[in-house]
Amino acid sequence: LQDWTLPNTIADWRAAWRKALDRAETLTAYSPSSKTLIAKTWPDLAGRIEVRSHRLLQEPAPIKAATNQPLTVGVLGNIGYSKGAAIVRDLCSHVSEDFRVVLIGKIEPAFADNRMIVHGSYDGSEISELAQRYGVTCWLVPSIWPETFCFALHECLATGLPVYAFDLGAQSDALKDAQNGRLLALNGPPLTPATFQST
Numbered sequence: 001l002q003d004w005t006l007p008n009t010i011a012d013w014r015a016a017w018r019k020a021l022d023r024a025e026t027l028t029a030y031s032p033s034s035k036t037l038i039a040k041t042w043p044d045l046a047g048r049i050e051v052r053s054h055r056l057l058q059e060p061a062p063i064k065a066a067t068n069q070p071l072t073v074g075v076l077g078n079i080g081y082s083k084g085a086a087i088v089r090d091l092c093s094h095v096s097e098d099f100r101v102v103l104i105g106k107i108e109p110a111f112a113d114n115r116m117i118v119h120g121s122y123d124g125s126e127i128s129e130l131a132q133r134y135g136v137t138c139w140l141v142p143s144i145w146p147e148t149f150c151f152a153l154h155e156c157l158a159t160g161l162p163v164y165a166f167d168l169g170a171q172s173d174a175l176k177d178a179q180n181g182r183l184l185a186l187n188g189p190p191l192t193p194a195t196f197q198s199t
Contacts, residue, residue: 014041021045028052030149031170037146054149060127062160065137071193072100074136074161076127077152079103084142085111091140091191092116099193102134127155138196141165144186150174157181164196 007013021027021042027049029035039046079085085108092101095115102117104127112118122130139156146169147153153171156163157178165171166186175181184195 018042024048026050030054031147031173033146033169033173034148054151054154056124056151056154056158058124060124060131060155060158062158063128063132065161066132066135069135069137070096070098070100071196072102072135072137073164073196074131074134074139074156075101075103075105075142076139076156077105078107079105079111079142080108081111082143082145084144087142087144087191088116088140089113094193096193100135102136104130104134124155128159131159131161136161138162138164138182140191140196141171143169143171145169147171162196 007016025048027038027045029038029049029051030053032051035049035051038049073091075088077083079088088101088103088107089111092113092115095101100117101115102119104119104122106120107118117134119130119134138161141150141153141156141163143150144166149170153163153165153174157174157180160180162180162182163175163178164182164184165175167183168186172183175183
């Protein structure tokens with residue numbers, strides 16, 4: 001390891017990973033879209049790739065959305081740029097008496113907005129209770145990159161509330177198979193309260 005240097009280019013990264021992949025009998029991808037990405041890069045390895053999803057260590061209990069609350073979009077997790085922090089910040093421009101954005105987690109400081117309700121750190125066992133406390137009526141998983149697996153998305157789905165995410169990566173894989181999944185076009189119109197009225 002002392003002589004190992006960080007690869008400079010994608011080609012260098014792929015060459016370094018290929019040495020390890022050639023030694024593996026089986027390659028595990030955590031979503032169908034991840035398998036597709038690996039097979040696209042190394043078509044000759046496609047036959048060795050198996051899809052095996054992660055399992056949640058704690059599955060949030062199902063809950064029902066409050067009917068006497070404002071439309072409240074919940075966002076779960078610690079949200080940086082690639083996780084959709086700009087999407088969440090822009091959504092806050094629509095906050096009113098009838099529309100709220102609640103972050104159960106934290107947001108990258110550059111995207112903070114005082115119109116957003118921020119709970120801060122949480123434990124997985126608290127997700128359903130916190131969603132009920134804040135009157136969450138639906139979830140938004142705002143990642144703008146294709147995840148290989150998204151624990152927060154699966155936790156949101158487990159609550160039974162509608163879950164919105166962009167149509168890419170593991171997010172898309174999970175929502176297409178879920179009754180409470182709602183797919184959004186990544187390059188579609190900006191999100192507004194009307195986006196979530198189908199809940």
